[in-house]
Amino acid sequence: MGIIEPAARLLPRTEPLDPAETGVLTVDLAALADNWRMLARLASGAECGAVVKADAYGLGLAPAVRALLLAGCRTFFVANLVEGEAARAAAPDATIYVLDGLVPGAARRLVAADLIPALGSLGEIDEWAATGHRPKAAIHFDTGMNRFGVPIHEAAEAAERARQITPTLVMSHFVCSQMRDEPRNERQIEAFLDARARFSDIPASMANSSAVFLPQRPHFDLIRPGYALYGGNPTPYAECPVRPVARLMARILSTREIEPGACVGYDALWSAPQRTRIATIGVGYADGVPVGATGCDGKPAGEALVGGVRCPFIGRVSMDYVVLDVSHAPKDAARRGEWVELLGDDICVEEAASRAGTIGYEILTRLGARFARRYVGP
Numbered sequence: 001m002g003i004i005e006p007a008a009r010l011l012p013r014t015e016p017l018d019p020a021e022t023g024v025l026t027v028d029l030a031a032l033a034d035n036w037r038m039l040a041r042l043a044s045g046a047e048c049g050a051v052v053k054a055d056a057y058g059l060g061l062a063p064a065v066r067a068l069l070l071a072g073c074r075t076f077f078v079a080n081l082v083e084g085e086a087a088r089a090a091a092p093d094a095t096i097y098v099l100d101g102l103v104p105g106a107a108r109r110l111v112a113a114d115l116i117p118a119l120g121s122l123g124e125i126d127e128w129a130a131t132g133h134r135p136k137a138a139i140h141f142d143t144g145m146n147r148f149g150v151p152i153h154e155a156a157e158a159a160e161r162a163r164q165i166t167p168t169l170v171m172s173h174f175v176c177s178q179m180r181d182e183p184r185n186e187r188q189i190e191a192f193l194d195a196r197a198r199f200s201d202i203p204a205s206m207a208n209s210s211a212v213f214l215p216q217r218p219h220f221d222l223i224r225p226g227y228a229l230y231g232g233n234p235t236p237y238a239e240c241p242v243r244p245v246a247r248l249m250a251r252i253l254s255t256r257e258i259e260p261g262a263c264v265g266y267d268a269l270w271s272a273p274q275r276t277r278i279a280t281i282g283v284g285y286a287d288g289v290p291v292g293a294t295g296c297d298g299k300p301a302g303e304a305l306v307g308g309v310r311c312p313f314i315g316r317v318s319m320d321y322v323v324l325d326v327s328h329a330p331k332d333a334a335r336r337g338e339w340v341e342l343l344g345d346d347i348c349v350e351e352a353a354s355r356a357g358t359i360g361y362e363i364l365t366r367l368g369a370r371f372a373r374r375y376v377g378p
């Protein structure tokens, strides 16, 4: 691939950890900034924005925006008004787009926070026009996602109505950008080019993280990565080109040896085939560890690193706890009070997701509010 270079994998260590904490999420803002700069270089001339919706994919909107501003980012995307207001507080001079578009009743606050909605229908264009003197807006075209966006066959009409406003961006969104060879990508680009032709001098944007790497390089004037900034692999068909940003550690609360046949956890989904050393750690589904990572026969289970050794989840993930089989871990690392790693240098977001039957985006965005958070880097 040439363009995709294996990233440096190491997150900075930030021990010692606070003894009162049972789960710690470390967010490496230097890695976040590096990932943004790498994507900005790949954009080759196009501007690189940043999607910071859903609390910057669960990692914290305000610190993420601050780090991205320092790296040189000037354009941000959020999903909704409230996120937009938070982003505005963190970035007084940035351009901030709201992907929800114009939600009925939201116009006044959008204007007050100088947020630019991504309008997704002719009706939204008219409504937004009524809020001021040619207010700024993005126009979002639907090229196949069928969630929202102006249908391509209404592009001429949209251009007509857009005379009442000041379009600052025309945009669309890919359905299958993680699939490099999917013919839909090409069809969406063609449809977008059609719509864009009606807005000749207006900047255009189509690429999320994965689309930055598509062979067509549909970067246009502005790319809009989210996932890859936060360490998610935008190229599942190749080595991850970005650095991990989130590191999740949990503490061992209890250990024991159990006899063959003894079960672990609710509903006795797992029982010991032989004498087994086990450890209970202080995170569970209330922290965002998916129940899908439950360890029982015949399915992939979550894993944690205990003293550098991978130890599988056994039994059902419960609200506050996960139990590990630590039979093969070094004894001094598998003791009460020690820390284990659930996400980080070795267990990437994609792997944690595939072991839980979900996607990396869900792993990141569900990392719960109960974790202590460390921000390291700029």
Ligand SMILES: *Cc1c(COP(=O)(O)O)cnc(C)c1O
Pocket: 051, 053, 099, 172, 173, 207, 208, 209, 210, 224, 225, 226, 227, 228
């Ligand atoms: C979430 C989102 C993005 C960012 O996508 P990633 O895959 O996280 O890079 C870009 N554009 C739109 C419209 C989105 O909803």
